Amino acid sequence: MKKKKFNLEIKKQDNNVFVFLNDNVLFENANEFYEEIKKHYNNNYNLIIDFTKCQKADTSLLACLSVIQNYFKSIIIKCLNDEIKYILTLWQIPKLVIS
Amino acid sequence: MKKIITVEKLNFRYKEKQILDNINFEILENEILVILGQSGSGKTTLLKNLLGLVKPETGKIVINDFVLTDCDDREELRYYYKNIGVLFQNATLLNSLTIYENLALPLIEKTNLAREIIEVIIKMKLSWVGLNDVNELYPYELSGGMKKRAALARALIMDPKILYFDEPHSGLDPITTYEINTLLLELKKFLKITFIVITHDISSAFLLADKLLILNAGKVEFFGTKSEFNKVHQKNEFLKKFVDFKRIFDFVDYEANH
Numbered sequence: 001m002k003k004k005k006f007n008l009e010i011k012k013q014d015n016n017v018f019v020f021l022n023d024n025v026l027f028e029n030a031n032e033f034y035e036e037i038k039k040h041y042n043n044n045y046n047l048i049i050d051f052t053k054c055q056k057a058d059t060s061l062l063a064c065l066s067v068i069q070n071y072f073k074s075i076i077i078k079c080l081n082d083e084i085k086y087i088l089t090l091w092q093i094p095k096l097v098i099s
Numbered sequence: 100m101k102k103i104i105t106v107e108k109l110n111f112r113y114k115e116k117q118i119l120d121n122i123n124f125e126i127l128e129n130e131i132l133v134i135l136g137q138s139g140s141g142k143t144t145l146l147k148n149l150l151g152l153v154k155p156e157t158g159k160i161v162i163n164d165f166v167l168t169d170c171d172d173r174e175e176l177r178y179y180y181k182n183i184g185v186l187f188q189n190a191t192l193l194n195s196l197t198i199y200e201n202l203a204l205p206l207i208e209k210t211n212l213a214r215e216i217i218e219v220i221i222k223m224k225l226s227w228v229g230l231n232d233v234n235e236l237y238p239y240e241l242s243g244g245m246k247k248r249a250a251l252a253r254a255l256i257m258d259p260k261i262l263y264f265d266e267p268h269s270g271l272d273p274i275t276t277y278e279i280n281t282l283l284l285e286l287k288k289f290l291k292i293t294f295i296v297i298t299h300d301i302s303s304a305f306l307l308a309d310k311l312l313i314l315n316a317g318k319v320e321f322f323g324t325k326s327e328f329n330k331v332h333q334k335n336e337f338l339k340k341f342v343d344f345k346r347i348f349d350f351v352d353y354e355a356n357h
Binding site: 027028030031034035058059060062063064066067086090091 | 223289290
């Protein structure tokens with residue numbers, strides 16, 4: 001596992017890129033999140049993001065996912081927080097699945 | 100629901116004149132507060148106090164646990180401004196910039212987001228207010244209603260928790276007024292934000308408000324829900340006069356008979 005500046009951890013396994021977030025994705029840091037994910041673009045891979053340690057998010061996350069989805073087979077979000085789940089419903093991201 | 104704005108014993112004086120006199124009210128999260136009052140009743144001064152643009156003589160304004168009236172720290176104020184959206188009556192969009200540029204401006208100034216992310220945010224916010232294909236247009240190329248929508252999209256750009264809207268209905272025809280009201284109610288439900296709306300339009304006020312604050316010469320003449328208003332307004336001469344729709348019909352009858 002690699003420790004990143006944004007405080008996320010990224011692991012590749014089979015055809016999946018696993019991202020474990022330790023920081024909330026908000027306007028002030030969303031670009032760092034985006035730049036980190038960009039390094040792993042692969043249309044044959046699924047992007048699996050674990051938001052279980054996050055408490056909030058804003059529409060910058062939605063915008064990032066909206067762009068990122070074009071470079072992955074699918075995006076799967078693991079999330080417990082209702083506020084984040086709600087934010088994710090505010091814009092349609094066809095390749096996004098919330099588990 | 101959680102209290103989002105508390106105003107306690109607020110007094111504001113300009114030179115010798117008392118503009119706001121012992122203002123008290125509370126608003127909960129995701130409510131719409133409509134502020135009504137005659138011209139010069141203190142509505143705009145109250146808004147300026149809520150925005151931290153002026154300091155009251157005495158009293159307290161607490162916004163989400165942040166005591167605005169005690170704050171002298173620029174960083175804290177900046178944080179507060181990041182969480183609110185403001186739409187002034189006229190100064191809304193910059194005419195020399197396209198709609199896209201108008202909306203991009205706060206994102207470029209306040210974040211380091213990549214251009215492609217900014218593009219999606221703008222597309223998202225414009226779609227929320229029902230505008231498409233206006234990116235390349237200039238504000239002067241839009242109708243009054245479209246301009247209000249675009250300005251609203253810009254106010255929503257950084258996900259405010261509270262949105263202050265000064266005279267959203269000014270200069271709009273009744274149909275566009277209705278459309279803007281419908282949009283505000285949809286956004287309130289959809290985005291779960293709190294709106295503070297100043298208006299002179301009585302029917303819009305009653306359509307939008309969860310709570311009404313009616314000012315009369317700097318004092319709170321009424322604060323409460325619409326049903327509370329219905330219970331008391333007949334007993335209060337000022338309130339009765341303020342919302343007396345019957346007067347309009349009396350005038351129509353007068354015209355017909357003379």
